[in-house]
Amino acid sequence: MEVPVPGPDGFLLSADDPLRASHLRLNEYLLAQEQRPTNAPFDVAPWRKLGKRHMAEQITAVLRRLTWLDEHDAELENAHLARIRLATLLRVLYGIKGAYSEPELRTLLDLTTPLLGRIEPYGPVECVVDYLKTGDLTPELCRSLRQFQANLRAEMSISQASMQSLRQQLHMLLWLDEWEPLDPERCWSECVRRDFRTFTAERRTKWRALLKHLRGNAPVRMPAGWARSAEVLVNAVGIEDFREQVHMWFAPFRSGEPLPLSVAGSHVIKGLVWFCAAAKVDDLKECCLWLLDAKWKQKRNTEKAMVALGVFGVTKEELRIRNLIKPSPGDPAPRLIEKMREAICLVPASHIQMDSDSELIVIQGQLHFYRLFRSTGRMERVSDNVELELDWPAIPDQLRLFLNRQADSPRQLEFRAYMLMHDSIYGRYFKRRNADPPCERDS
Numbered sequence: 001m002e003v004p005v006p007g008p009d010g011f012l013l014s015a016d017d018p019l020r021a022s023h024l025r026l027n028e029y030l031l032a033q034e035q036r037p038t039n040a041p042f043d044v045a046p047w048r049k050l051g052k053r054h055m056a057e058q059i060t061a062v063l064r065r066l067t068w069l070d071e072h073d074a075e076l077e078n079a080h081l082a083r084i085r086l087a088t089l090l091r092v093l094y095g096i097k098g099a100y101s102e103p104e105l106r107t108l109l110d111l112t113t114p115l116l117g118r119i120e121p122y123g124p125v126e127c128v129v130d131y132l133k134t135g136d137l138t139p140e141l142c143r144s145l146r147q148f149q150a151n152l153r154a155e156m157s158i159s160q161a162s163m164q165s166l167r168q169q170l171h172m173l174l175w176l177d178e179w180e181p182l183d184p185e186r187c188w189s190e191c192v193r194r195d196f197r198t199f200t201a202e203r204r205t206k207w208r209a210l211l212k213h214l215r216g217n218a219p220v221r222m223p224a225g226w227a228r229s230a231e232v233l234v235n236a237v238g239i240e241d242f243r244e245q246v247h248m249w250f251a252p253f254r255s256g257e258p259l260p261l262s263v264a265g266s267h268v269i270k271g272l273v274w275f276c277a278a279a280k281v282d283d284l285k286e287c288c289l290w291l292l293d294a295k296w297k298q299k300r301n302t303e304k305a306m307v308a309l310g311v312f313g314v315t316k317e318e319l320r321i322r323n324l325i326k327p328s329p330g331d332p333a334p335r336l337i338e339k340m341r342e343a344i345c346l347v348p349a350s351h352i353q354m355d356s357d358s359e360l361i362v363i364q365g366q367l368h369f370y371r372l373f374r375s376t377g378r379m380e381r382v383s384d385n386v387e388l389e390l391d392w393p394a395i396p397d398q399l400r401l402f403l404n405r406q407a408d409s410p411r412q413l414e415f416r417a418y419m420l421m422h423d424s425i426y427g428r429y430f431k432r433r434n435a436d437p438p439c440e441r442d443s
Contacts, residue, residue, distance in 0.1 A: 008034065009082035010075075011068055022054075022061035026086070033085045042088070048096055055098030056108070059123075062090050063111035066119065073393060080400035087119045087397075094123030100131055102141055109144040117153040118397070122162065124148070125169055132173075132212050142177040145170065155396065165217040168267065172216030175264035189265035192249050192272075206237045214271035216264070222274045222311055230278035242279060246272060250287050253294035261301045269305035277311040285312050292322065361413070365423035372417055377407030379416060379430070390416070391431040399429070 004012035008030040013023050050058055066086055069079045076082075100108070108124040128145065149170045157163035174180070175189070178197060184190050192211075199207055210233040218226070234242050249272070252259055261269075269291070276284035291309060296302050303325045307316060319325045361372040369382040379388040392405055407413045419426035 009065070009069060009079070010072065011065055019057055019061040019064065022058045023065070025058065026061055026065055026089075029089060030082060030085060042092065044092055044096070047089075047092060050096075052097060052099035055093060055096060056100050056104040059090065059093050059098075060104075060107055060111065062086050062093065063108065063115065066090075066115055067111065070115070070118065080397035083118065083397045084401075090123065091120060094126065098127065100127050102131070102135060102138055105131055106141055106144045109141075109148045113144075113148050113151050116148075116151050117155045120156050120158065121148075121152060122158075122166055125166060125173070128173060129169060132176075136208065137173070137176055137178070139179045142174065142179065145173055145177075149174065168216035168263070170216070171262075171264040172214060172267050175214075175268065176211060185260060187262035187265035188252060188259040189262070189268040191252070192268060195245065195248070203237075203241070206233075209233055210237055210275070213275075214268060216267045218267070218270065220307060220310075222277065222308075227274070227278045230275050231280075234275055234279045239279060239281060242275070243281060243284060246276060246284060247287055250290050253290040256293075256295065258295045258297045261296045261298045261305070263301055266301040266303075266305040270308040273305075273308040274311060288312060289314075292324065361417060363417050363420050365420050365427070367423045367427060370417075370420045370423075372413060372420075374410070374413065377413060379407075379420070387433040388430045389433045391429055394429050 004014045006012055007023070007027040011023070011027075013020060013027070017023060047058075066083060069076065069083050069086075073079050105124065105128055108127065112119070112121065112124050125145075125148070128141070149167075152167070152170070154160075154163050157166075175193070178193075182190050182194055196204070196207055196211065210230075213226070213230060213233055215226070273288045273291070276288050288309060289312065291306065292314075306319050306324045309319070310316070316325060359374050361374065363370040363372065370388075371380045371382060372378070380386065381388060390403070390405065395403060403415055404412050407416055419429065423430075
């Protein structure tokens, strides 16, 4: 029996591993990255040569390797370096066009879910969005998407805007779930989902294609390419069928009763208004203008729906006059400067009191005071005299590039002092010494 051989990161690869070829490529990649000059560009060419059908296996191998590194983090001194390199490769692989089956997409989602907070979350959802151009959701894929959504965390988001776009995509993907129980109290758009589920045969297929064209992260203005596809989809459904359904679905807007509106529901309204514009039927414009009289229970979700009326010439200024969207913000610069001045006024002259001859370092954090001892590296929270230590498993890989497990040098003590000074952000990475709960839970 062949003995598993450890890779550069310590991963043990067995001879019968179904992803053996992909893992061998990862071993070669990790060795090459160890020797690559810091400023050398990433060579994407070898990964592009894999071909679309092999991309899922390669990404799966990366995710399994990342999972293994997390499970063995305590045993490996440099697991964070391998994770950073693999996360970089993962970003590259998701950027290459692949061909994914429904089972492969479920695997990618299910393997990514436990890693959320360690790696960027965007790739598998983008793959699902791309897959829906030709494929359909299944109950199993929807379950994987819901589990992914429930565990989504902002730590590894590139930006707030990117995370918002991802959440919007998930809202719309799960709105398309044909097996989820309906709840009329959740959103006005449940009537659309309800009626669609009564459609049969070819009619249902054509309407499904139309509804899949709705976008959660669509821009403010209707893109020309989206409109061209929308016109084809409306014609496939049939103008009369489309007109009849939109009139029924939009009729509650004139009821005078406050209607529930979810985030996904606001995207549905926006998309249907755009479909009406693409259909180029006069009475559909009048139907869409019923939105101006609609009353909503959740007003925070209405703006993106209301501004969709711009395709029919309704300006934002008209919407503001009717109090249907928020007033236009003024010049943000003076308010930003004022907030900065207020923050500066609240910041004490010195956060860290250090004397080169003193054993003790006193730190004023945003939540607590702390004492650090030079000779031992001991860290104490003054408010309750609790001794602290780094919660090493919780430390992100990027921080591990600077931090050691122990405060074994003056520089390491300075890093900890800086983190405690900003304890509202970094407090989560400390815990009571010889205890499990993180620092901020002890507070």
